[in-house]
Amino acid sequence: MEKSLVINPDKCTGCLQCEMACSYENEGVFNPAKSRIKVFTFHQEGRFVPYTCTQCSEAWCQQACPVDAISLNLVTGAKEVNESSCVGCKVCTISCPFGTINYNQSSGKVIKCDLCGGDPKCASACPTQAITYVDADQTGLDKMRQWATQTDNATSNTASNA
Template structure:
């Protein structure tokens, strides 16, 4: 069964630890602006919501890529960007209805969540458990794997 990130906005404090961990994992710098996960603030900062690629089944990013640079990793269940094939045209970023693909001006390619190869650092870094790495059904909904007492 595939796994994906599940967000619980009511637990998010807006501390940006997820963004910092992501940027360090992928870019080697502590810079939230270079992260593949974002924390959005709503209600004048009273509500913080972490958000990244949902690895959706529709995969519009993959469908529109003219070079086939976005591929499905069957084991992870993630859509990955093959940087050697990406030409930086941004078609995938335009097609993504969730806005979770970013153009990286330093590389001239696009970046998106790759689930850190199965060990998402945003999950590890989150001090409140607002981000979980959970089993999902094919439709992308999370599956409750704990027994109710």
């Protein structure tokens, strides 16, 4: 059963453990600025919202890549950036309507969530279960995925590049 990340903002306390864990796993440093998951703070509402790639089936990033540097991991369902192929053109960063693939100036390549190969560290680091990694059918289609299908052409068609 394919799993997916499920985010429940109501449980998030804004502790940023997820960002630290992500950055350490992927960049080898504890630096939230290099995290692939970001917690957004809404001061007025006193609310925290963790946010990262949903591995959407439209795979805007993958479709837009001019050099075949983003591919589907058939085991996890993640869309993964192949560092050796990425030229750093950043076209994927404007193509992803969720803003979840970003340019990393220090490497000259783009970075995005790859589900840590099937063991996402943000989920294991989260002390309040605001981020969990569970069977995909339990999650249903989350709000963002639904939203994705409204936003562009031909998204319900099978002929995507994903």
